[in-house]
Amino acid sequence: MKAVLLLSGGLDSSLAGKIVRDMGVDLVGLHLESPFGCDNNPERMADEIGIDLIRRPKGPEFIEVLKNPEFGYGSVVNPCIDCRILMFKIGKEVMDQVGATFLVTGEVVGQRPMSQKRDTLFLIDREAGMDGWILRPLSARLLPETLPEKKGWVDREKLLGWAGRSRKPQIELAATFRFSHVPSPAGGCLLTDHNFKERVTDFIALDGNRTTALAPLLRYGRHFRFGETWVIVGRDEADNRHLDRLIRGNGMAFHPVGFSGPGVFFPDPCPSDMEEITLGAFQVYGKNRPDGTVHARAVLDETEYPVQFHDTGNANETYQDPAFWNKHWRH
Ligand code: SF4
Numbered sequence: 001m002k003a004v005l006l007l008s009g010g011l012d013s014s015l016a017g018k019i020v021r022d023m024g025v026d027l028v029g030l031h032l033e034s035p036f037g038c039d040n041n042p043e044r045m046a047d048e049i050g051i052d053l054i055r056r057p058k059g060p061e062f063i064e065v066l067k068n069p070e071f072g073y074g075s076v077v078n079p080c081i082d083c084r085i086l087m088f089k090i091g092k093e094v095m096d097q098v099g100a101t102f103l104v105t106g107e108v109v110g111q112r113p114m115s116q117k118r119d120t121l122f123l124i125d126r127e128a129g130m131d132g133w134i135l136r137p138l139s140a141r142l143l144p145e146t147l148p149e150k151k152g153w154v155d156r157e158k159l160l161g162w163a164g165r166s167r168k169p170q171i172e173l174a175a176t177f178r179f180s181h182v183p184s185p186a187g188g189c190l191l192t193d194h195n196f197k198e199r200v201t202d203f204i205a206l207d208g209n210r211t212t213a214l215a216p217l218l219r220y221g222r223h224f225r226f227g228e229t230w231v232i233v234g235r236d237e238a239d240n241r242h243l244d245r246l247i248r249g250n251g252m253a254f255h256p257v258g259f260s261g262p263g264v265f266f267p268d269p270c271p272s273d274m275e276e277i278t279l280g281a282f283q284v285y286g287k288n289r290p291d292g293t294v295h296a297r298a299v300l301d302e303t304e305y306p307v308q309f310h311d312t313g314n315a316n317e318t319y320q321d322p323a324f325w326n327k328h329w330r331h
Helices: 012-023 042-049 059-067 078-100 117-128 168-175 196-206 214-221 237-247 274-285 322-326
Strands: 002-006 027-033 052-057 102-103 223-228 229-233 251-256 262-265 292-300 303-311
Touching: 002 078, 012 027, 012 042, 012 102, 012 168, 027 042, 027 078, 042 052, 052 292, 059 078, 059 214, 059 223, 078 102, 196 214, 196 223, 196 229, 214 237, 214 262, 229 274, 237 251, 237 262, 251 274, 262 274, 262 322, 274 292, 274 303, 292 322
Parallel strands: 002 027, 002 102, 027 052
Antiparallel strands: 223 229, 229 262, 251 262, 251 292, 292 303
């Protein structure tokens, strides 16, 4: 019998997959990519379980869900119920494509406040049109028998009855399975992180109709909003590297030449006062920015080229004011 495992790359979904795989079920992993990116490594966990992995983007539908979730947000800007419904619907499509009959997840009853309450699990299954076809091996013994159990494709006796948020049994089971890698609980969803709340809220309100390719930019750098202008200033080399990769085809970047300062990134559409803003960012967040002519390296699509900015002293002085940047910093 064949099933699809929703594999985030975290520990729970990996354990759930291993339990079902060990029962002889032919399992295919499905990793659904968030437009906002994620730190997990699902390939590594698919190897641990010994299964193939398919990657699929959650796509523009996820941005629609994020803008207007039917079942609302959790404590930050996480539309978890609608997100799970979407994931199960995509899971169903992949099941049909690979000839699988049921879906396996690593959900644990009561582990997450919004989407993993008992009644909410049933609601999500129903809304996704998957009632009875979702097997949750880590909590199955606390839940009604699913169709794969009733049909004898999996042995209910070998399924678990976990509930709540303790991670201890998960770690112990990973040791029993001799996993060579135990993913850390971090690396979760950016939408549940209070540190990203303002910038995600801006994205939903201001950029939701732009390309989803802009969404991963939210993970890196300091973000500023001057009216409709969105500016990102790299905090360190790692930020600059990630942002440089992501901005190509989605906007423009400038890096200082001959002095120390941050990368300055403008997601599309780029504003007409890019030069003034860049000079201001170099001044406020850099060191020893020269007066007069300032040299920089521009990044646009696949090309990079030298540019010169001229600070005539008549430029908009607000951009040279640290307090102004601080006021418009979006966390
Ligand atoms: S935590 Fe993030 S990925 Fe997980 S269900 Fe909620 S919104 Fe979706």
